[in-house]
Amino acid sequence: MDEGSILVTGVGQAGSQMAAAFWAQLCRDHQIIPETGRSDAEPTGHWQKLFTAVGTGSETHYVPRCLFLDSDPRAADDLKRTWSELFNPANFVTGVESSGNNFAVAVREVGDRLNSDIRAVLDREFQKTPAPTAFIVFQGYGGGSGSGLAAGLFEILKDYAPAAPIMTVGVLPSTSVSSPVTEPYNAVFGIEAALKHISLGLVFHNDILLQLAASHWEIEHPSIPHINKLIADIVLAMTGSIRFSGDENPANSLADVIHDLAPHPDFPLATGAIFPLQSILRKNASVRTSGQILNQVLEKNLDLCPCADGKILSLGIYGKNRAGLQVLRKNEKDNETAIPHFARVHLSTEPSPHSAICVLVNSSSIGSWLQELCERFDQLWSRRAFANWYLEAEMTEYDIETRRREVGFRAERYQDI
Numbered sequence: 001m002d003e004g005s006i007l008v009t010g011v012g013q014a015g016s017q018m019a020a021a022f023w024a025q026l027c028r029d030h031q032i033i034p035e036t037g038r039s040d041a042e043p044t045g046h047w048q049k050l051f052t053a054v055g056t057g058s059e060t061h062y063v064p065r066c067l068f069l070d071s072d073p074r075a076a077d078d079l080k081r082t083w084s085e086l087f088n089p090a091n092f093v094t095g096v097e098s099s100g101n102n103f104a105v106a107v108r109e110v111g112d113r114l115n116s117d118i119r120a121v122l123d124r125e126f127q128k129t130p131a132p133t134a135f136i137v138f139q140g141y142g143g144g145s146g147s148g149l150a151a152g153l154f155e156i157l158k159d160y161a162p163a164a165p166i167m168t169v170g171v172l173p174s175t176s177v178s179s180p181v182t183e184p185y186n187a188v189f190g191i192e193a194a195l196k197h198i199s200l201g202l203v204f205h206n207d208i209l210l211q212l213a214a215s216h217w218e219i220e221h222p223s224i225p226h227i228n229k230l231i232a233d234i235v236l237a238m239t240g241s242i243r244f245s246g247d248e249n250p251a252n253s254l255a256d257v258i259h260d261l262a263p264h265p266d267f268p269l270a271t272g273a274i275f276p277l278q279s280i281l282r283k284n285a286s287v288r289t290s291g292q293i294l295n296q297v298l299e300k301n302l303d304l305c306p307c308a309d310g311k312i313l314s315l316g317i318y319g320k321n322r323a324g325l326q327v328l329r330k331n332e333k334d335n336e337t338a339i340p341h342f343a344r345v346h347l348s349t350e351p352s353p354h355s356a357i358c359v360l361v362n363s364s365s366i367g368s369w370l371q372e373l374c375e376r377f378d379q380l381w382s383r384r385a386f387a388n389w390y391l392e393a394e395m396t397e398y399d400i401e402t403r404r405r406e407v408g409f410r411a412e413r414y415q416d417i
């Protein structure tokens, strides 16, 4: 078992809000009250991987090991207000004004200005025991900050712990929701920077998750906070086995979970969705084992389990029992139902209807997401639309085209699987 801790970072507005949703739900998983940062009894599971205990007895505060980073302070101020008892305000690093939705401004001007403040937070976190041995970074690729500040952050993290894996959780620019015109630029630059440094990147489409919220979670008017909760739940499910040890399931490190999903360094991206077990069981009451559940999810919910239709490189199935959060290895009985050999299964074999099934897939279809993004980039770049915003912020045409080529190359590699 890896005895180190995991430092969780939220970058930009989307990244910070997703990270906050993650922390709120993570607290509840470990019996810590997010509104107060305290626990009525001793927190459950391996909470030390994510929190530092400050104080003693009933006065103990469980402080998240986190960093919130943004060009402007608006989103951070909201989070500090909402979760005033939970987060240490010193772990928020913000500039004074927005990057103007510009990767180049965020990575150079803002990143340079915030560098020493970021390092001050990391210095403190690395002095604590256990020291971080893995990082999770939430980011919105379309944002200037979510792409550019994160790019700078990866280099700093590698400085502190070159061998520690970085896992990113990022949203791609939506094609249906109107968003700033420069998002395809930021996203290509942001993904290129991430691909250089990360061990695994979970990528999500807001549109697909909105659809999932409406159809499977029966949320009438799903909005961004619902999406953030779904994304948080996915990350919670996949990290369940390292935060809680079941009887048969020794705790793994985040590095192990990452390796399961990204077994080859050229293909570090995965995506997926989380389904309430209730909706699967309602439609087919005879479903009982993890193998049957897996088949139900893959057969019936392919449209909402993006990328499961491509050639699959790896696939993770994670069970999350909200009541007790026992995540167990698959039972021998499951061998009756064919589970593909590449699937990694962490499921309770007698599923409680209150639990949820998370499916994460690393498949060749991720390549088409990258390809689509490159096409949107090219539509702008062929006319040099808004190019001066980047060129004036000290990016060169050569730099821009090199980054674009790299993402295009990755897209092709994925399609070659």
Ligand SMILES: Nc1nc2c(ncn2[C@@H]2O[C@H](COP(=O)(O)OP(=O)(O)OP(=O)(O)O)[C@@H](O)[C@H]2O)c(=O)[nH]1
Residues within 6 Å of the ligand: 011, 012, 013, 014, 015, 017, 018, 070, 071, 098, 099, 100, 101, 102, 106, 140, 141, 142, 143, 144, 145, 146, 147, 171, 172, 173, 174, 179, 183, 206, 224, 225, 227, 228
């Ligand atoms: N899932 C999710 N997406 C969001 C959220 N907030 C914004 N987005 C999307 O994320 C993308 C990036 O937007 P922001 O997060 O506002 O940008 P930023 O990272 O703060 O960068 P700046 O351009 O410097 O403001 C956009 O496509 C938004 O639609 C959120 O809380 N959750």
Ligand SMILES: [Mg+2]
Residues within 6 Å of the ligand: 012, 013, 070, 071, 072, 098, 143, 145
């Ligand atoms: Mg912003």
